[in-house]
Amino acid sequence: MASFIQLLVSGLATGAIYALIAVGFTLLWQTSQTINFAQGEFVMLPAFFVLAAMNAGAPFWLACLIGIALSIVILGVLFKLIIVDPMLKYGVLPLVISTIALSLFLKESAKDFYSSQAQPFPTLVPATDIHIFDAVISTQSLAVLAVAILTVVALNILLTKTRLGRQMQATAQNPTLARILGIPVQRMVLYTFLLNAVLVAIASILVSPIYLAKFTNGETLGMAAFIAAIIGGFNQVRGAILGGLILGVLDNLSAAYISSQYRGAFPLIILIAVILLRPQGLLGRVEERTV
Amino acid sequence: MFRSALLASVIVAGVGVASPVFAQSTVYIPAILELSGAGAVSGTNFRDGMLLAIDEINAKGGILGRKIDTPLLDTQSDAGISRAQVQKVLDNKPFVILGPVFSGSVLVDMLLTQQAEIPEIVGGEAAAITQKGNPYVFRTSFGQQFSMPKIANYMRDGVKAKTVGVLWVNNDFGKGGRDTFVKEMNARDIKVVADISTESGQADFSADVVKLKAANADAVFVYLNEEESARFLREAKKQGLNKPLIGETTLLGQKVIDLAGEAANGVRGHVGLTVDAPIPAVQEFAANFKKRFGYACDHNGIKGYTAVYFIKHVTEKIGKFDSKAFAEAAHGITISPKDQPGILMEATWDKNGDIDRISFLGEVVEGKQKIVETLPKLNK
Secondary structure: OHHHHHHHHHHHHHHHHHHHHHHHHHHHHHHHOOOOOOHHHHHHHHHHHHHHHHHOOOOHHHHHHHHHHHHHHHHHHHHHHHHHHHHHOOOHHHHHHHHHHHHHHHHHHHHHHOOOOOEOOOOOOOOOEEEEOOEEEEHHHHHHHHHHHHHHHHHHHHHHHOHHHHHHHHHHHOHHHHHHOOOOHHHHHHHHHHHHHHHHHHHHHHHHHHHOEOOOHHHHHHHHHHHHHHHHOOOOHHHHHHHHHHHHHHHHHHHHHOOOOOOOHHHHHHHHHHHHHOOOOOOOOOOOOOO | OHHHHHHHHHHHHHHHHHOHHHHHHEEEOOEEEOOOOOOHHHHHHHHHHHHHHHHHHHHOOOEOOEEEEOOEEEOOOOHHHHHHHHHHHHOOOOOOEEOOOOHHHHHHHHHHHHHHOOOEEEOOOOHHHHOOOOOOEEEOOOOHHHHHHHHHHHHHHHHOOOEEEEEEEOOHHHHHHHHHHHHHHHHOOOEEEEEEEEOOOOOOOHHHHHHHHHHOOOEEEEEOOHHHHHHHHHHHHHOOOOOOEEEOHHHHOHHHHHHHHHHHOOOEEEEOOOOOOOOHHHHHHHHHHHHHHOOOOOHHHHHHHHHHHHHHHHHHHHOOOOHHHHHHHHOOOEEOOOOOHHHOOOEEEOOOOOEEOOEEEEEEEOOEEEEEEEEOOOOO
């Protein structure tokens, strides 16, 4: 029982990070039909912004804020202006290929400008343990879980309780109608890119103490988030959250109780099952498109 | 500055292939290494150690009066690309090939170099590399069949373990090490009570630590790559795994210690190559490496450095640039630092291309690797 609780908390913490990244995936898809295959590298990069700021003398909290700010500019504004806007008019496929190219560029740039070696990354809270029913729960896992939940709650409030959020949702659901209603669609799309940048920066700060800051981190994270988004439903934020949590918990439990050798296969088995039985994802909705 | 110099050397090397005058004044020894992808840490360390040696040798006139020409080719840490790069350089008739480091790539490449009768000095440690009867493959680090008996002896005599848990990475390096280690444990009547494979690049070790705790072995043998070792150590500390953690170079290296922080304290094991070795020549090399490249060298840097000096010594012994004669002369050779200072420690290459030399038992104390014992050559 103690082991199960430990695995569950640890899996939820990892899953919550996957969820943040997957939410970013779904937001970009909904508002601009952008499938960002560089999303994993978007999570890898902010950790290096933070480390660079710390090397320049900034304390950790300030370095995190600088990292988030740089992410907003580079992974939000510049990504949209330089890659998405010029490519989107040629259709989804050229944009997908562009984001694949971008992922390679970011990965190799991080390696060249920083180092190919993994770097230690500070934790949000000191490494102490809490004992619950004989289970040793790390405060770091609880802190990751808490920050991820707060981020998702804040995002949900923004999207559902504010005028700006409702405009963004309207843009995602029907941009033409939104434009007729006077909603500045282009600005709303830009805001979505900024939101995605904030989400990946937070995910980066949460995941880097576990993964260590390394230029290859995006490969695993991007794939995990992509699978999570498909399992949960690519067109629903809450689906992406559910998909992320399922993936994190499943990974831990399957490795401990079924087989550590085949742990990588279980998420893919779930993915195939979802595609076969419920192609819109667990919480996704069926979309009809005119072709 | 370094990047520009590297680019310039690559361009010069490319021009050199087409220039007869340049070709006569150089010897073509290409390096095929993991410069990007998952193996970039190992590959870049090997490369930088190698470049340091090449520059030292070229500054003193090269080998038999010819400067070493070493273009760098990236395997992208992929065995298929590695094979293609070997095929590419074989067309230019190399004297010797350096690299790669990943055992999986070596196992694929060595068939090509054997067919072409070109010696290959590799960084891979999987036991299988030198057990295939290939007379053209040589290592500059211990194969697992040399390091595992030393660890097994330490498990029996030092730790006095009756049961062990084994945590290994599921690639050619990890699988080879795991198989050899389990065989050595069986030979010493030590029972393996947990046998856990992990993925290359794995980040979350919570499930693995839970399984190790449940196994309640007397000691745990950890055989992962460096970064995974650091992640595992952090998780083991987090979950309070209080059994002796024993490993090889990839568990006790300074990089692992830097990444794992306090979680690395108390880790023990066998270290084949380390810049912390109590040998002045090794420490001088480490200082030169850090001064030039700005980071601390790991064991792969020493592999790269000694590989070049190994080539120099054997070539000067045979007195000509003959690949086949090189391979014949390299088997059974013993090189002492008195004859070739760049070799750092006396080393012997056997009939399979395996290296034998002294090694060390280490322990991590207060964030530093401390060598507690020097072990003699295995076949002494």
